[in-house]
Amino acid sequence: xxxxxxxALYGAGCRDFFVAHAEEGAEIRACAPDANIYVLxxxxxxxxxxxxxxxxxPCLGSFAEIADYQALARSQEKPLPAMLNFNxxxxxxxxxxxxxxxxxxxxxxxxxxxxxxxxxxxxSCADTPDHPITETQFxxxxxxxxxxxAVFPALIKxxxxxxxxxxSPDYHFDLVRPGMALYGLNPTPExxxxxxxxxxxxxxxxxxxxxxxxxxxGYDATYKFKNDTLIATVAAGYADGLPWSLSNQGAFYWKxxxxxxxxxxxxxxxxxxxxxxxxxxxxxxxxxxxxxxxHQNPAMIAKDAGALDYEILTSLGKRYDRRYLSA
Amino acid sequence: xxxxxxxALYGAGCRDFFVAHAEEGAEIRACAPDANIYVLxxxxxxxxxxxxxxxxxPCLGSFAEIADYQALARSQEKPLPAMLNFNxxxxxxxxxxxxxxxxxxxxxxxxxxxxxxxxxxxxSCADTPDHPITETQFxxxxxxxxxxxAVFPALIKxxxxxxxxxxSPDYHFDLVRPGMALYGLNPTPExxxxxxxxxxxxxxxxxxxxxxxxxxxGYDATYKFKNDTLIATVAAGYADGLPWSLSNQGAFYWKxxxxxxxxxxxxxxxxxxxxxxxxxxxxxxxxxxxxxxxHQNPAMIAKDAGALDYEILTSLGKRYDRRYLSA
Numbered sequence: 333x334x335x336x337x338x339x340a341l342y343g344a345g346c347r348d349f350f351v352a353h354a355e356e357g358a359e360i361r362a363c364a365p366d367a368n369i370y371v372l373x374x375x376x377x378x379x380x381x382x383x384x385x386x387x388x389x390p391c392l393g394s395f396a397e398i399a400d401y402q403a404l405a406r407s408q409e410k411p412l413p414a415m416l417n418f419n420x421x422x423x424x425x426x427x428x429x430x431x432x433x434x435x436x437x438x439x440x441x442x443x444x445x446x447x448x449x450x451x452x453x454x455x456s457c458a459d460t461p462d463h464p465i466t467e468t469q470f471x472x473x474x475x476x477x478x479x480x481x482a483v484f485p486a487l488i489k490x491x492x493x494x495x496x497x498x499x500s501p502d503y504h505f506d507l508v509r510p511g512m513a514l515y516g517l518n519p520t521p522e523x524x525x526x527x528x529x530x531x532x533x534x535x536x537x538x539x540x541x542x543x544x545x546x547x548x549x550g551y552d553a554t555y556k557f558k559n560d561t562l563i564a565t566v567a568a569g570y571a572d573g574l575p576w577s578l579s580n581q582g583a584f585y586w587k588x589x590x591x592x593x594x595x596x597x598x599x600x601x602x603x604x605x606x607x608x609x610x611x612x613x614x615x616x617x618x619x620x621x622x623x624x625x626x627h628q629n630p631a632m633i634a635k636d637a638g639a640l641d642y643e644i645l646t647s648l649g650k651r652y653d654r655r656y657l658s659a
Numbered sequence: 660x661x662x663x664x665x666x667a668l669y670g671a672g673c674r675d676f677f678v679a680h681a682e683e684g685a686e687i688r689a690c691a692p693d694a695n696i697y698v699l700x701x702x703x704x705x706x707x708x709x710x711x712x713x714x715x716x717p718c719l720g721s722f723a724e725i726a727d728y729q730a731l732a733r734s735q736e737k738p739l740p741a742m743l744n745f746n747x748x749x750x751x752x753x754x755x756x757x758x759x760x761x762x763x764x765x766x767x768x769x770x771x772x773x774x775x776x777x778x779x780x781x782x783s784c785a786d787t788p789d790h791p792i793t794e795t796q797f798x799x800x801x802x803x804x805x806x807x808x809a810v811f812p813a814l815i816k817x818x819x820x821x822x823x824x825x826x827s828p829d830y831h832f833d834l835v836r837p838g839m840a841l842y843g844l845n846p847t848p849e850x851x852x853x854x855x856x857x858x859x860x861x862x863x864x865x866x867x868x869x870x871x872x873x874x875x876x877g878y879d880a881t882y883k884f885k886n887d888t889l890i891a892t893v894a895a896g897y898a899d900g901l902p903w904s905l906s907n908q909g910a911f912y913w914k915x916x917x918x919x920x921x922x923x924x925x926x927x928x929x930x931x932x933x934x935x936x937x938x939x940x941x942x943x944x945x946x947x948x949x950x951x952x953x954h955q956n957p958a959m960i961a962k963d964a965g966a967l968d969y970e971i972l973t974s975l976g977k978r979y980d981r982r983y984l985s986a
Contacts, residue, residue, distance in 0.1 A: 599969060
């Protein structure tokens with residue numbers, strides 16, 4: 333949903349977007365014509381044309397990337413914009429301590445031709461309150477920022493993901509990068525969600541039936557009924573991004589009643605138990621059941637599935653009919 | 660990948676395709692112009708136009724569907740084709756025992772206007788050898804087939820999924836419906852895979868670094884290094900369909916060496932340990948690492964992730980550059 337989401341954020345005044353890959357930057361350029369679009373993965377082979385054609389700004393995190401990007405700037409005969417990304421305790425992307433010192437000592441040559449827009453780092457543990465790594469990342473990043481300020485004037489500094497944003501105003505610097513919070517997930521999982529939910533998912537019932545006492549259901553007959561039970565077959569399965577690990581674990585909701593998933597989640601379907609629903613409130617074939625909504629958020633599904641709440645949203649299948657509502 | 664796969668199967672002579680939803684049938688019609696395209700979900704609201712426009716054949720599994728489809732045939736003033744789907748022990752879709760008897764007794768009225776092409780059922784436990792439910796499903800389906808043969812001449816009978824197909828030639832009847840086996844998964848998991856692998860997945864390394872003894876890696880710092888360790892950051896994460904539950908569990912392969920995933924799988928990246936790779940064989944930034952291939956099949960990933968092998972394939976993310984090879 334990058335295009336409608338970026339369009340809405342752009343309409344709300346956002347002029348800085350971070351994407352993982354250059355292809356994603358290219359996809360959203362038309363919805364955010366004069367915005368800064370930063371590519372978190374950095375500058376990598378095969379995407380040079382996308383960077384130029386769509387004016388993307390890489391977040392450079394290694395000497396090799398910096399050198400390659402410098403070469404591109406030379407070939408374009410103009411300075412090209414970049415963020416510099418530092419590695420502090422995350423050990424995923426970014427320049428390490430020794431590289432950072434070397435870059436500072438030799439910035440005149442190593443960064444020649446690169447229009448350094450800013451510096452960045454990423455919190456790894458900010459979803460846990462008072463995690464010691466969070467404070468370390470803040471302090472080390474602050475030191476790097478001071479060192480770079482001595483050399484480059486007016487650098488943008490960016491440190492916060494969704495969780496960091498809610499931990500301390502000290503962490504905000506010039507530019508924050510909320511991700512999951514924009515999609516209504518809870519950046520402070522130890523307390524109530526400060527964000528409104530923004531994603532709803534409903535799936536239709538395509539068959540109901542009584543399954544009799546002693547019978548089983550679904551692949552490998554993993555659930556056996558202790559009583560005659562009203563079951564609904566719902567047209568959403570793991571090919572739609574509902575984890576197979578929800579088999580005999582998760583639930584969907586009808587009018588607030590928790591309807592347990594019975595048996596294995598199939599590729600295109602799931603079976604739910606309507607026992608909890610009073611007889612005069614029961615859904616019919618064609619009715620849509622709540623998968624994500626007022627009674628079940630992605631974190632609850634993730635807990636049942638042994639998954640991550642972010643993952644529940646990034647896995648939402650492409651067969652769903654998506655509707656974007658205005659605020 | 661429905662379009663390239665159907666095109667290849669059609670080229671190989673296949674003239675019968677089963678899809679879950681009518682939208683999927685519409686998508687593949689152009690690649691299989693004169694084929695029978697059956698919709699497993701049955702006949703449901705809102706898709707009437709797709710059935711007519713793309714000549715789709717529903718697998719009818721309830722009286723309501725049969726009546727609705729009959730009404731459509733009347734409005735079209737011609738008989739419309741259908742399969743009849745029966746529920747035997749699976750309790751997901753299909754007509755139950757009482758409904759089946761009622762339908763047989765009243766076929767002249769209940770099926771008037773419907774051109775019954777065939778009957779079908781689906782194995783639920785055929786991936787387990789000699790599962791008693793498999794034999795029951797076969798026997799009950801055979802009885803239903805005999806009863807329908809007495810009324811409708813030349814009905815197509817279809818029972819087998821991938822696993823059933825390999826269990827007994829008796830189960831084959833007129834039409835089989837392999838799914839996972841076509842994609843190289845093992846339909847007989849208790850023994851060697853009779854199918855060739857058909858899916859490969861590789862992801863690029865975007866950064867390597869030494870992570871020092873005592874340091875941690877990734878979100879929530881869940882893995883702590885006992886030794887200085889060469890780590891590669893790979894540009895594939897749970898937003899690409901690699902389950903987050905592979906965190907500290909799974910591995911990717913380089914030249915056959917198992918490279919363990921360290922720390923949490925991120926949205927767009929994973930970190931792997933290159934310790935097992937001899938120094939002179941190590942990959943560089945830009946090299947592609949095997950996720951699925953000669954050394955790791957989807958079942959191995961599924962086992963590490965607590966997932967299903969089918970699910971690993973249906974979850975493959977849309978950001979991958981897909982290339983379809985000819986046989």
